[in-house]
Amino acid sequence: MPEYSDDELIIRDLHARIEDKEILRGVNLTVKKGETHALMGPNGSGKSTLANVIMGNPVYQVTQGEVIFKGLNILDLSPDKRARLGIFLAFQYPASVPGVTVANFLRRAYDARKEGYDPSKEGQQPTGEAPKRKGTPPSVFRKTLQGKMDLLKVNNEFIGRYLNDGFSGGEKKRAEILQMAVLEPEFAILDETDSGLDIDALRIVAEGVNALRGPGMGSLVITHYQRLLNYITPDIVHVMFKGQIIKTGDKQLALELEEKGYEWLIGEKITE
Numbered sequence: 553m554p555e556y557s558d559d560e561l562i563i564r565d566l567h568a569r570i571e572d573k574e575i576l577r578g579v580n581l582t583v584k585k586g587e588t589h590a591l592m593g594p595n596g597s598g599k600s601t602l603a604n605v606i607m608g609n610p611v612y613q614v615t616q617g618e619v620i621f622k623g624l625n626i627l628d629l630s631p632d633k634r635a636r637l638g639i640f641l642a643f644q645y646p647a648s649v650p651g652v653t654v655a656n657f658l659r660r661a662y663d664a665r666k667e668g669y670d671p672s673k674e675g676q677q678p679t680g681e682a683p684k685r686k687g688t689p690p691s692v693f694r695k696t697l698q699g700k701m702d703l704l705k706v707n708n709e710f711i712g713r714y715l716n717d718g719f720s721g722g723e724k725k726r727a728e729i730l731q732m733a734v735l736e737p738e739f740a741i742l743d744e745t746d747s748g749l750d751i752d753a754l755r756i757v758a759e760g761v762n763a764l765r766g767p768g769m770g771s772l773v774i775t776h777y778q779r780l781l782n783y784i785t786p787d788i789v790h791v792m793f794k795g796q797i798i799k800t801g802d803k804q805l806a807l808e809l810e811e812k813g814y815e816w817l818i819g820e821k822i823t824e
């Protein structure tokens with residue numbers, strides 16, 4: 553019997569550090585496809601670190617634990633292989649790429665995602681040169697893209713602009729969500745840590761996530777604020793503190809946190 557299912561991402565006893573500072577101190581979390589989990593917690597508790605470690609940011613060293621997805625410990629894979637497998641991270645501050653249009657960027661990303669990652673084919677490609685790719689013909693991709701644009705109410709002018717170049721906060725969010733729609737991730741992480749998200753940007757994120765929610769995608773929505781969860785109703789809410797998940801509940805937990813803050817919870821933990 554395999555100890556994993558293709559339908560879940562399993563984080564087991566994950567420890568990670570930066571330089572000599574341990575930030576994640578034993579995170580355990582399972583997200584099944586079709587579920588939306590919210591991750592909350594005070595500043596500096598390790599939420600963004602968890603997102604970065606799942607995606608493979610090399611700044612963080614994993615010292616213990618595993619992250620299992622599709623039967624693989626993805627911690628052994630480069631970030632691009634993780635993305636090809638279907639893991640997606642929406643950044644709070646995505647980089648701008650002047651000279652590359654949104655449409656072209658999305659087509660490249662779409663092709664890589666479609667190609668996927670098959671560990672059994674590892675090593676078969678000649679090293680030192682890029683594998684030859686045919687890629688999706690622009691006209692075919694355009695149809696796929698148009699469907700996603702319609703779904704997310706993105707206009708034509710938007711995809712002709714250079715990626716994130718001079719974009720407002722809301723437009724950057726729109727580009728991230730459009731990317732998520734095109735890549736059709738099986739596991740999506742949205743790091744909405746910043747309070748600078750205005751109500752329009754919040755709606756863009758929420759409407760996008762809700763439009764893409766479905767049995768094929770699990771998501772982890774990181775947020776400080778209950779107000780995002782007014783738009784995206786989570787199935788499960790977790791609270792992280794000092795690098796561990798100290799409480800898990802349903803959406804009532806988020807409401808309780810909104811009302812009472814974190815102190816009661818942290819106090820409860822300390823006196824346990």
Ligand SMILES: Nc1ncnc2c1ncn2[C@@H]1O[C@H](COP(=O)(O)OP(=O)(O)OP(=O)(O)O)[C@@H](O)[C@H]1O
Nearest residue numbers: 570575593594595596597598599600601602611745
């Ligand atoms: N690149 C880094 N260099 C140094 N310290 C870091 C780095 N990334 C994270 N840390 C430290 O790790 C701890 C956890 O940070 P993290 O950003 O994961 O918290 P967070 O829960 O996302 O906080 P916030 O709610 O403010 O977004 C903090 O003490 C932070 O200073």
Ligand SMILES: [Mg+2]
Nearest residue numbers: 599600601745
């Ligand atoms: Mg953060």
